[in-house]
Amino acid sequence: METKIVADNTKGQVLAYDGEEQVGLLDFTFKGQVMSIDHTEAFKKGMGIGALLVEAANEYAINHKLKVLPICSYAYAWYQRHPQYKDILDEHAGEGVSCQI
Numbered sequence: 001m002e003t004k005i006v007a008d009n010t011k012g013q014v015l016a017y018d019g020e021e022q023v024g025l026l027d028f029t030f031k032g033q034v035m036s037i038d039h040t041e042a043f044k045k046g047m048g049i050g051a052l053l054v055e056a057a058n059e060y061a062i063n064h065k066l067k068v069l070p071i072c073s074y075a076y077a078w079y080q081r082h083p084q085y086k087d088i089l090d091e092h093a094g095e096g097v098s099c100q101i
Helices: 049-063 073-081 085-087
Strands: 002-008 011-018 020-033 036-040 067-070
Touching: 002 049, 011 049, 011 067, 020 049, 036 049, 036 073, 049 067, 049 073, 049 085, 067 073, 067 085
Parallel strands: 036 067
Antiparallel strands: 002 011, 011 020, 020 036
């Protein structure tokens, strides 16, 4: 599986593909130097697609020196399981977690 990131100055998506087939997406928005992960959706369950999407978004944030605000409950849980990335989290992480994968 591979990911592709499409972004402009205000928002973006991480798209996951298995060959030619799109199998997931992650939506994010920018507020200054903070990338808010708003929604994660895996079209096929049990294949690690959600984790792949959040990992790609995390790498994007690191490479662009952004803080991350995981609004999506899946992304928030991913960061809870990966405490090595706690320094990248925005100070408001955990407030208002809302979406479901």
